[in-house]
Amino acid sequence: MGLGACLLGLLALFTAVKCSYSPEPDQQRTLPRGWVTLGRVDPEEELSLTFALKQQNLGRLSELVQAVSDPSSPQYGKYLTLEDVAELVRPTPLTLHTVQKWLLAAGARDCHSVTTQDFLTCWLTVRQAELLLPGAEFHRYVGGPEETHVVRSPHPYQLPEALAPHVDFVGGLHRFPQISSLRQRPVPQEAGTVGLHLGVTPSVIRQRYNLTAQDVGSGTTNNSQACAQFLEQYFHNSDLAEFMRLFGSKFAHQASVARVVGKQGRGRAGIEASLDVEYLMSAGANISTWVYSSPGRHEAQEPFLQWLLLLSNESALPHVHTVSYGDDEDSLSSTYIQRVNTELMKAAARGLTLLFASGDTGAGCWSVSGRHKFRPSFPASSPYVTTVGGTSFQNPFLVTNEIVDYITCSLERGFSADCRDEAVAQFLKSSPHLPPSSYFNASGRAYPDVAALSDGYWVVSNSVPIPWVSGTSASTPVFGGILSLINEQRILNGRPPLGFLNPRLYQQHGAGLFDVIHGCHESCLNEEVEGQGFCSGPGWDPVTGWGTPNFPALLKTLLNP
Numbered sequence: 001m002g003l004g005a006c007l008l009g010l011l012a013l014f015t016a017v018k019c020s021y022s023p024e025p026d027q028q029r030t031l032p033r034g035w036v037t038l039g040r041v042d043p044e045e046e047l048s049l050t051f052a053l054k055q056q057n058l059g060r061l062s063e064l065v066q067a068v069s070d071p072s073s074p075q076y077g078k079y080l081t082l083e084d085v086a087e088l089v090r091p092t093p094l095t096l097h098t099v100q101k102w103l104l105a106a107g108a109r110d111c112h113s114v115t116t117q118d119f120l121t122c123w124l125t126v127r128q129a130e131l132l133l134p135g136a137e138f139h140r141y142v143g144g145p146e147e148t149h150v151v152r153s154p155h156p157y158q159l160p161e162a163l164a165p166h167v168d169f170v171g172g173l174h175r176f177p178q179i180s181s182l183r184q185r186p187v188p189q190e191a192g193t194v195g196l197h198l199g200v201t202p203s204v205i206r207q208r209y210n211l212t213a214q215d216v217g218s219g220t221t222n223n224s225q226a227c228a229q230f231l232e233q234y235f236h237n238s239d240l241a242e243f244m245r246l247f248g249s250k251f252a253h254q255a256s257v258a259r260v261v262g263k264q265g266r267g268r269a270g271i272e273a274s275l276d277v278e279y280l281m282s283a284g285a286n287i288s289t290w291v292y293s294s295p296g297r298h299e300a301q302e303p304f305l306q307w308l309l310l311l312s313n314e315s316a317l318p319h320v321h322t323v324s325y326g327d328d329e330d331s332l333s334s335t336y337i338q339r340v341n342t343e344l345m346k347a348a349a350r351g352l353t354l355l356f357a358s359g360d361t362g363a364g365c366w367s368v369s370g371r372h373k374f375r376p377s378f379p380a381s382s383p384y385v386t387t388v389g390g391t392s393f394q395n396p397f398l399v400t401n402e403i404v405d406y407i408t409c410s411l412e413r414g415f416s417a418d419c420r421d422e423a424v425a426q427f428l429k430s431s432p433h434l435p436p437s438s439y440f441n442a443s444g445r446a447y448p449d450v451a452a453l454s455d456g457y458w459v460v461s462n463s464v465p466i467p468w469v470s471g472t473s474a475s476t477p478v479f480g481g482i483l484s485l486i487n488e489q490r491i492l493n494g495r496p497p498l499g500f501l502n503p504r505l506y507q508q509h510g511a512g513l514f515d516v517i518h519g520c521h522e523s524c525l526n527e528e529v530e531g532q533g534f535c536s537g538p539g540w541d542p543v544t545g546w547g548t549p550n551f552p553a554l555l556k557t558l559l560n561p
């Protein structure tokens, strides 16, 4: 960017030779489909931007995550408190001082920090923000199913070179809100006649995963679970009540959400939001449930980033979080991905279990210089979360074996070699058919880790029962609820909650799960792929992970230590 802008932003505070740099040069800035520009924002309008400050001791944090999540470690289950994490990663006094001074000089007001002190959100006018971040130019956009307004910059921003050791990135400039990929499918045709179920309901889930009427929260622990949603969508407690009236008579359950964090508007309910709450509270039945609802309500905030800030600002959180959200990994800057990975590590160190939907487009697909490749979704591809894929019943009308749903997962870029290596290597060695190696990076993180039914769900939304809703947004809360039931038993037995599950899951080779062995995902096909993508098989595979839950067996293997 121009030197002039650079000098203006710096004043006399910083005098480096090359005075500014771009912290996120690889961040995609093209306007996503379905959004249109409303033009430049008035210079006097106010913005709320988020500054990610450089943290300390990240190597130590990574070791601690491994130690507290590895059942063979003496540290297993000895989770850090939020205050311990803050002690570890808090920015240096020099970083805090430098960034504060820089922001104050620019006229930033009303800055709020979090317990770990590694984020700041501040208010600035557009004029001040454009001077502070040379290159940035704030425009207003409208889009998405709810005609949401956001403020973003179509041009990259720069930071003074002197801030490079102190700031990772500035949030609120480029990343657009997500659009739900949940689908309603046509009713399958080949209906049989005996023992029919007409779509997936809580009883079908509870039957398939061997949950009995006793497998519910006892109400005597401080156990809780949460789902987070980032679309401009709401759930209605009245829909939950109607859903439970229709489908919840056979198991004890809670009548309403215990806590809504964020804004719960009065708008129409969204199917995605209704689905998350209804199935989390049916699988993890009778367990106190929180909903994170569209955090990041200001136009210049990124809802997912605001959710991460909320996690770093509250010491008592639910043990299990399910999140049906993801971006194409290739659209995100590596600085952002690394920082989000660190945030997910902070959660893992505290013993939070974070489950992400693997995404609903198979392994994904994109074309790079005319050649197809799989397209991973992030944070599903983060090594610090448990990623949930989807299955469907072999016979769509019977509680039968599960097969691959056509929407699951992939092997991809990934950021750390870890516990998955052995399972992945085994898969790559033994699978009779693999897509061309140019489609994926065989040394990356592979997902999903586990799976559950994701096809043909009933949901109540805006008082109307809706059939055949499908997506990994459905399997993720189901798996989450089941882990909450296991936490319940662990807590009753004086054990800590499960925390980050993957090290244990891979060590135990998916014990306690139904191995899904039939089906291939079929996305991203062209003449090179000859009709199929990755296929499921015995053991771990990149379509259904280790498989789907068999509650009594899973409880047995995860109850101790």
Ligand SMILES: *[C@@H]1O[C@H](CO)[C@@H](O)[C@H](O)[C@H]1NC(C)=O
Pocket (backbone or CB within 6 Å): 112, 113, 114, 115, 120, 121, 309, 313
């Ligand atoms: C974090 O929590 C504190 C205390 O509740 C609050 O004052 C502050 O505004 C919060 N920070 C953010 C970024 O919201």
Ligand SMILES: *[C@@H]1O[C@H](CO)[C@@H](O)[C@H](O)[C@H]1NC(C)=O
Pocket (backbone or CB within 6 Å): 207, 208, 209, 210, 550, 552, 553
């Ligand atoms: C769980 O249910 C399946 C049938 O759905 C049955 O085959 C299996 O034996 C059950 N497993 C346990 C551990 O109860």
Ligand SMILES: *[C@@H]1O[C@H](CO)[C@@H](O)[C@H](O)[C@H]1NC(C)=O
Pocket (backbone or CB within 6 Å): 216, 217, 218, 219, 220, 252, 253, 286
């Ligand atoms: C469900 O939870 C309530 C407290 O929230 C408790 O009183 C009740 O006993 C629980 N039901 C079962 C079947 O454990």
Ligand SMILES: *[C@@H]1O[C@H](CO)[C@@H](O)[C@H](O)[C@H]1NC(C)=O
Pocket (backbone or CB within 6 Å): 222, 223, 224, 288, 316, 317, 318, 319
């Ligand atoms: C656990 O219980 C305490 C005190 O009753 C409450 O303040 C806290 O919010 C609960 N924690 C969760 C995660 O529900």
Ligand SMILES: *[C@@H]1O[C@H](CO)[C@@H](O)[C@H](O)[C@H]1NC(C)=O
Pocket (backbone or CB within 6 Å): 412, 413, 414, 415, 416, 417, 441, 442, 443, 444, 445
């Ligand atoms: C493949 O993944 C490895 C491990 O994460 C990484 O070091 C490497 O850069 C990746 N290769 C490509 C071409 O993305």
